[in-house]
Amino acid sequence: MTPSNKRILHFIESEGVYGAERVILNLSQQLLVQGEYTPVVGCIVSSPNATSALYDAAIKLNIEAIKIPIANSRLIVDLYKASKQLTAEKISLIHSHGYKPSVFGYLLKKITNIPVIATCHLWFEPSKGPLKMRVMITLEKFFYRWFPKIIAVSEPIKQILLDSKLPAENIELIRNGVDTPEIKLCTEEKFALRQTLGVSPNDYCILNSARLNRQKAQWVLIKAAKLLKLQGANVKILIVGEGPLHQELSELIAREQVEDQVKLLGFRCDIDKLLSIADLFALPSIDEGMPMSLLEAAAAKTPIVSTDVGDIGKLIKHENTGLIIPLESPEALASAIIRLQNDTLLAQRLAISCHESMVLNYSSRAMCLAYLPIYQSLIPNSV
Helix, strand or coil, X not given: CCCCCCEEEEEEECXXXXXXXXXXXXXXXXXXXXXXXXXXXXXXXXXXXXXXXHHHHHHHCCCEEEEEECCHHHHHHHHHHHHHHHHHCCEEEEEEECHHHHHHHHHHHHHHCCCEEEEXXXXXXXXXCCHHHHHHHHHHHXXXXXCCCEEECCHHHHHHHHHCCCCHHHEEECCCCECCCCCCCCHHHHHHHHHHCCCCCCCEEEEEECCCCHHHCHHHHHHHHHHHHHCCCCEEEEEECCCCCHXXXXXXXXXXXXXXXXXXXXXXXXXXXXHHHCCEEEECCCCCCCCHXXXXXXXXXXXXXXXXXXXXXXXXXXXXXXXXXXCCCHHHHHHHHXXXXXXXXXXXXXXXHHHHHHHHHCEHHHHHHHHHHHHHHHCCCCC
């Protein structure tokens, strides 16, 4: 298929391949299938030679990707260079993902006249976080007034945008989407992968895939591991991801003496394979939109235990498609794990029901089709 000359830049500052990045990859793949637009993954980097896991992941999937160097220390010069780069790349639309790309995207729009829209994956309160982050979020909220479309990935995020007095007609709700994984490991491959990760055949394997930050509350998993250890449960908890709390969580694991039960695996590109060996997916977050990791677990038919934050409750119905636990409760998480470990029929029923709901409501194709009218309204047919 000949690439379309209608080129959409998915503009993001990325530190790995997490939720927003996987949304971009899934959407880009669907856009390539659809054929009307050419997706270009635009990774904000600190210098031209900087590495980017998202850039590498996009190239591996045959999605066009570019690095866009923009550093705070040389912002004006770099924005000017970026404007020239986007013009040379013949970008038709800037689609920003995150507060910094939204601010930079708006400024680039003023320079190039390329239209810009934003997807709001998660909303941070401007009163929290480091000063630079608070400044960027305040600017993002201010500039949003001139965005023709702002997409929320969950009902709570949409409501926050409405409460921020942004024009209601400019706000759309488009839910994240995933597809059923194509990779199927045979029994021998599963055994080998579990063995490599230190998971024995008798261990109940629990997976958590998320950035290591306050929002994701991995400390709850670690505290739950201590309770499970005291009860004599054979569990292995695999935490996948990187983030600012890596050292703090490592120290907590040592302090709770659960080094044999909890492994911090760092960033990995084989989440689908890890889901295939996991007996349970646990996400004790205190704040979310609609987490991609949760949708991917549902797609893989892995039983789920989660908190009810953001739009999670639209997919995870307690006792129907998963188990819901209270916020910041290691005790409740440990109890839910024990329950599903002891009742495999319940775990299987929940996983199948959750998978069916995911396929019906959260497919990548449905997500792509929801974005198309927005793209069509902003990109002339003559491009």
